[in-house]
Amino acid sequence: MSLEQFKNRNVGVQHYRMLDLDPTPQTGWGRFKRVVRRSLSLELLVGLKVTMREMIKALFFGQMHTTKYPFEKLPIGPRYRAIHEMKRLLESGHYRCIGCGLCEKICPADAIRMDTGYGEDQRKEVQEYTINFGRCIFCGYCAEVCPELAIVHGGRYETASEQRASFSLFDDMLTPIDQLKQQREFPGYGAVSPNADANIKKTPLAY
Amino acid sequence: MEATYLGIIIKAVIILAIISAIAGFGTYIERKVLAFMQRRLGPMHVGPYGLLQLIADGIKLFTKEDFIPQDANRLIFMLAPVITAATAFIALSAVPVFPDFTLFGVYVPSVASDINIGILFILGMMAAGLYGPLLAGMSQRNKWGLLGAARTAAQFISYEVVTGLSLLAPIMVVGSLSLIDFNTYNESHPWMLFTQPLAFILFVIAGFAETNRTPFDLLEHEAEVVAGYATEYSGMRWGMFFIGEYANMITISVLASIIFLGGYTDWGFIPGWLAIILKITFMFFLMLWVRASWPHVRPDQLMWLSWKILMPLAVINVLITGIAIMV
Numbered sequence: 001m002s003l004e005q006f007k008n009r010n011v012g013v014q015h016y017r018m019l020d021l022d023p024t025p026q027t028g029w030g031r032f033k034r035v036v037r038r039s040l041s042l043e044l045l046v047g048l049k050v051t052m053r054e055m056i057k058a059l060f061f062g063q064m065h066t067t068k069y070p071f072e073k074l075p076i077g078p079r080y081r082a083i084h085e086m087k088r089l090l091e092s093g094h095y096r097c098i099g100c101g102l103c104e105k106i107c108p109a110d111a112i113r114m115d116t117g118y119g120e121d122q123r124k125e126v127q128e129y130t131i132n133f134g135r136c137i138f139c140g141y142c143a144e145v146c147p148e149l150a151i152v153h154g155g156r157y158e159t160a161s162e163q164r165a166s167f168s169l170f171d172d173m174l175t176p177i178d179q180l181k182q183q184r185e186f187p188g189y190g191a192v193s194p195n196a197d198a199n200i201k202k203t204p205l206a207y
Numbered sequence: 208m209e210a211t212y213l214g215i216i217i218k219a220v221i222i223l224a225i226i227s228a229i230a231g232f233g234t235y236i237e238r239k240v241l242a243f244m245q246r247r248l249g250p251m252h253v254g255p256y257g258l259l260q261l262i263a264d265g266i267k268l269f270t271k272e273d274f275i276p277q278d279a280n281r282l283i284f285m286l287a288p289v290i291t292a293a294t295a296f297i298a299l300s301a302v303p304v305f306p307d308f309t310l311f312g313v314y315v316p317s318v319a320s321d322i323n324i325g326i327l328f329i330l331g332m333m334a335a336g337l338y339g340p341l342l343a344g345m346s347q348r349n350k351w352g353l354l355g356a357a358r359t360a361a362q363f364i365s366y367e368v369v370t371g372l373s374l375l376a377p378i379m380v381v382g383s384l385s386l387i388d389f390n391t392y393n394e395s396h397p398w399m400l401f402t403q404p405l406a407f408i409l410f411v412i413a414g415f416a417e418t419n420r421t422p423f424d425l426l427e428h429e430a431e432v433v434a435g436y437a438t439e440y441s442g443m444r445w446g447m448f449f450i451g452e453y454a455n456m457i458t459i460s461v462l463a464s465i466i467f468l469g470g471y472t473d474w475g476f477i478p479g480w481l482a483i484i485l486k487i488t489f490m491f492f493l494m495l496w497v498r499a500s501w502p503h504v505r506p507d508q509l510m511w512l513s514w515k516i517l518m519p520l521a522v523i524n525v526l527i528t529g530i531a532i533m534v
Contacts, residue, residue, distance in 0.1 A: 035516070047500040051244040058246040066248040 085154035096150035103142035230453035271442035283346035291339025291451035298332035344436035355435025372521035373409035460490035
């Protein structure tokens, strides 16, 4: 594989049509003839025809472009990289985050901060987890590095808020426990493999 | 039948009220038509289909701060919008729109004042309307305003020549300057559009330039001179420029309808009053349609078009008409 095909930036289909333009007239008489030709060929009416056609299309054939944004929203891709979501385990409902700290480590904008410690049951638990969305550049490294699929990017792109804290707390990003059934996951890098159920083995407890 | 003074005053008030309302409504229509031609929805949220948008705009204009720049000539600055609006409405006083009718047993001629030099008066008033933008631009001590004023003077004076000369041929044919006579001429002759097609085209082009419409809206061309003569204006003073401009659009539409499109004579089975409303609406729509379709011209192209193309054509048209009348 040569380097040439990577250097070609003209992606897409090239269907260019060269316009059949006359050379610019140099003499006064030539310019006069051009004015007369252009005026009498009624090219201006073509412009009027185009706008009228678009208006008829929009009004009577349902080709209006407008999306009434706050009321209607365009669908976004399932792997859109907006405000983060913290996922829960589907079976137990416990949050998936194991407090490994990889996302905090990899974050290039230094936006993630977490504190872990022993919980009441002497297991490691996440005591504090915040993302500073003033710093976050939505690069997606945290979601990529997460070994447990605990932090992913969600589709909440309307990030105007009176306080940054409206988004950045762990509990705000966590899937609400009553909506656990609606928690969705998507295939791709870092996701659960399609045959994950078949790959489950019993934990070897007997030594 | 003599018109009574009371009738004239009533008609003046009605013209003022109705044309102001239509001018406001015209902004809504313009935004809607432009939006549809670009496959957008236009104003939608204030009232059903955005119909109350013009009320919202009116409230906004009335409650805005009335701002006068520090170095501006205050008197002229305050006077200029009034000139634009006033001349636009005064011009409308000599324009007949509907056939004469009888109301409560009183014979009502539809024109506010049937002066026998109607067209000359209207053209003169629209020419005097030049002083609005000109004084506005010169008084506000702003370079964009000054540039806009310079363009105003160049454009309006150039295209007045074309308007006058293009109307000269129909005036020669009819033999009168009164618009009433033009209408009665239409009752017995085919539309002037077919006997004077060149004059019609020239008049429409010059009308677009005189009302500052695309493709000739160089006076307040945002990309070049910010807002031209209206740069420093805000609130209701700016609104008066706007109303004047729309009133002028209506005047040009009515003039074209009466002189070239058969006026308010009955049109087949359509009664005269409805026919002229349809014609005026079409002319108004044509202005919006052209705005949605065509690009601006450059200022030098504007002058070139006026003096090298339109004016000679108008003179030739007058000449040919004269020869045809003599023969």
